[in-house]
Amino acid sequence: MSVARPIAQGATITVPRQHVVTASTPLRMEPNMPQPPTPGTAARDATMPAAPPKRRTLRSVPYDRTVQRAAVGQWLLSVHPTPSAAQAEWDGDNGVAVLPLGTLFSAVRIPRWVVLSAIQLEEAHSGTLDRFLSEMLHGGPVISCQHEQRYYALTPADMPLRWHKAAADWARVGVEILGEDWLLGVPRLPADDQFGPPPASYWAVPMRRPGEVCEPADVARLIAAGVRADAFESATAQR
Structure with missing residues (x-):
């Protein structure tokens, strides 16, 4: 027999009088039955805010240059068909890996005289030019090749396509945008803990984070400043 069953339609339900509870009928409480809440207590409990959870104390993680440098290196070497081979080139005596351009980043090759002209100096120590480049390019990564007397500003991979009109003008002063079909040391x-004079090829402005490149507009302003100052100096000398 089912404990609960539906009431047939039209049936009359008769409740014995002793089972009818009215407002004036006191309730009989069994010894083990829970006491009913005091009127208004449940409403107050519902409106009271819950106690806030205990906040966990987070430990500050120190900036680890070694970990960050490893992440940057892994990102750079990922453009090589065989990253382990490029890593071996880094670990060699030369310390330079030949990487293809045009996938993750491109490069703008800038003659040293353009940078000297932009800073309005006839000659300067490499450290002075490095700090100037870091300021002009807002910390964007730059590689210096002292043997060629050139700087290579790393830029977005699509810069050769987006700045091809400017590249035609820059080529007249020896500035070139390097993209696909180019390799860069x-x-x-x-x-x-690296001290002493920089090697023949070194990071004038090191890459600080994976994927960090120079803004093309900043590179364009640097080139414009150098070319404009050189043109002014040449015009002044001819007077």
């Missing part, structure tokens, strides 16, 4: 990232 990228030196290994400098260590914190």
Whole structure:
């Protein structure tokens, strides 16, 4: 027999009088039955805010240059068909890995005289030019090749396509945008304890984070400043 069953339609339900509870009928409480809440208590409990959870104390994670440098190196080497081979080139005596351009980043080749002209100096120490480049390019990564007397500003991979009109003008002063079909010698990232004169190829402005490149507009302003200052100096000398 089912404990619960539906009531037939039209049936009359008769409740014995002793089972009818009215407002004036006191309730009989069994010893083990829970006491009913005091009127108004449930409403107050519902409106009271719950106690806030205990906040966990987060430990501050220190900035680890070694970990960050490893992440940057892994990102750079990922453009090579065989990253392990490029890593071996970094670990060699030369410390320069030849990486293809046009996939993750491109490069703008800038003659040293353009940078000297932009800073309005006839000659300057490499450290002075490195700091100037870092300021002009807002920390964007730059590689210096002292043997060629050139700088290579790393830029977005699509810069050769987006800036092809400017590239035609820049070519007249020896500035060139390098993209697909170009290889670039990228030196290994400098260590914190590296001292002494920089090698023939080094990071004038190291890459700080994976994927960080120079803004093309900043590179264009640097080139314009150098070319404009050189043109002014040439015009002044001819007077």
